[in-house]
Amino acid sequence: MSRGLHPGAWWIWALCLAIVASRTTNPVLLLLIVAVAARVAVSCRTPGPWSRALGMFLMLGLVVLGIRVVFHILLGGVGGPTTLFTLPEVPLPAWAASVRLGGKVSAEGLTQVLYLGMQLATMLCCVGAANALADPRRLLRSVPTALYEVSVAVTVGLTLAPQLAISAMSVRRARALRGAPVRGRHALRTLLVPVLEEAFERSMHLAATMDARGYGRAGAVTAGERRITGGLMLTGLLGLCVGAYGLLDSSAPTALGFPTLLVGVGLSAVGLRLASRRLHRSRYRPARWDARAVSVALSGAAAVVVIVLVQAFGAADAELLVPVTTPLAFPAVPLVPAVAVLGALAPLVLVRGAAR
């Protein structure tokens, strides 16, 4: 098995691109991000069941975009001077005055919705690239020791849905052996009872084998230590959430973004480290944070830093990040952010060949 790059590096890289996408609605920049993510994903992915994730997420993005546009046409929202066409308007009662059904559809409104939809689709595409580049189950395996047992539980939980589907299929097939399919409330019961019974028995069996294989062997931890670790973790997670919000919402003050995020990461790291020290557990062939992994993650982070700085200080480029749609004009490309996004192509040079 080729031991590729640390899966965390790919996820950081892809999520950074998603963060960049969340800060701009410039369609040229968004298309550039999609192109970069897809180019890297296609040449650096490892063969496996997840490597087709990119295409699936791309489709999902297009569906989301379509839904947004259709809803805008039907329900209206942003107006503008240039009317493209007018749908027959459905009169609504007075208490629903703020909602409109049908009516005028303007070019400006449509363009803006298209931009916003593209933003969402681009972010989905970044997540798809992350999935294609690093199997999420491998990512779960590289969590800190203190979270190890949770990660095993999640990994096992991921297999539940396909198993339920298989068992439902075999029960349905067996059910046909007993004659006419029963409909309604009764049908649900005839299908659910055996499926759930089997799922429950499987889980008990799995729990027993996992326990027999040492799952949950814990070192001695005192109540005081547990409280300190718990407190650190909670505060850290809160910091992470607030920081992520600040970073993703471009209208939030800059101070709320990076600094809070950093404090959150720091506190969580200390908490995890304290908790991990108490646990006696080792890792088989763990993925390592080598120079390549760090540089891949940094190439993504650099793009975020540039875009945050541009928004704070670069007056002209900052306006181009969120192009206005009234009056309609072809959006100009902000140069510095575009270069930063292209910088995220670095993994092509860093990884290609070595990871395969």
Added chain:
Amino acid sequence: MIRFEGVSVTYDGAAEPVLRDVDLHLPEGELYLIVGSTGSGKSTLLKAVNGLVPRFTGGTLAGRVLVGGRSTQDHPPRELADVVGYVGQDPAAGFVSDSVEEELAYVMESLGLPESVMRTRVEETLDLLGLVGVRNQPLSTLSGGQQQRVAIGAALTAHPQVLLLDEPTSALDPGAAEEVLAALHRLVHDLGMTVLVAEHRLERVAQYADRVLWLPTDGPPVLGDPGEVLSRAPVAPPVVRLAQLAGWSRPPVSVRDARRLAGPLRERLEGHLPPVSAPVVGSPLLQARGIQVRYGGTLAVRAVDLQVGGGELVALMGRNGSGKSSLLWACQGSGARSAGTVLVEGTDPKSQRPEQRRGRIGLVPQQPADLLYLHTVGRECAQADSESEAAPGTCRAHLDTLAPGIPDEIHPRDLSEGQRLSLVLAIALTPAPRVLLLDEPTRGLDYPAKSRLARTLRSLTSDGHAVVIASHDVEFVAECATRVVVLADGDVVADGPVADVVTASPVFAPQVAKVLAPQRWLTVADVATAWESA
């Protein structure tokens, strides 16, 4: 190594304890085979060794179990993981990862072993169990025998002193079972490991056992030499039964030992001919031509012809994944069929609605419990009557002939494997189909239950029914089938009278045939009839 001190186990709601006052001492370095009829507590005893009973099953355990000097009372299974390895019945259900190497390393990660030790042990184990060739394959693509060996390897990497195996070969075809047992044999001989095996299919395992532990339903457990203990127990492989018939003083448990003693027996049987089942001339009830079943890009069944007449009992044999189940479901009409024709009494079952179909052709699936969804046996029977438009009590009457004495108010889940199979068989028989298909019906059945099932099936065929079973169980097939069809990779590779097909290959030959070859005896019962007249 393992010590039971006055151990009794009572499950919640049970009137009687499963194990009563068990005092045992099992010294290290031997392979112990635990035998007993269904419900005698084999699995319970096995799981009590590392504390899975009562921690994961409920119930109360009185007395004390010591393993490697540690009591299961103070040590939960996870704290015993370095001393005891446990391999459950269904290996695939116990996997926590999706690659062979990670699965093998899992227990070592829990024990916190350093990485260099883990690397060497994984390599060692891959070699020991012959898994090097599949180390990079996803677990889901492995065969049953390979999965079972990975499960054993996953327990071995902790270097436990004791290994517990619950029915390690019950789901495997004869070839895969041999693979697994050969691996176990090496463990006991090369590593001096103490191995406890609970198994129903004694004809496969008995020859590897150093000692046999018999759990009678009444009375204390009996531990001793395999031949002696098995000849006293109600469950014994055919070779032991043959020894009892011939009156050999030290009953052998392996075909090799039995052949050495069988000279006089063969001489005495000389001139007698094994009974030949008369060729069946009944009208063909099931006619399948050119059946093909395709799943995605793979052909599970390719162009198979199968004709079964009234009074015939056809056994489908072959490796796991050779297309037996797909063929049965395609014949029944509710499974996929990409080409070919099926006629049951002149009509294609696929063109009929499910409720009409089941009046002509019945199927008992591999997991009979899938069919059951009501809370009591009585309600299941009543439901079967109403959905088959049969007279009330029809299903119950079938059940009483198949397995007498099952109360109406019991929950189907609480039945033994054999009883549950009988219930599903009764449900399938309620609409009175002329053709009956059974997929792996002997899973989890002990020898008395298998003989009962064989009798039931034979009485069905003598009533003019056509019966088809898919089975790995060579002894059961030898006992009840009239014809054997061997499938490999979706093709029919052999089709003929049971005596011709099973004696032609050592994999499908029953023990009696191996012991008495070149004479073509298949079952102890046949030999007994000839013996009496000789």
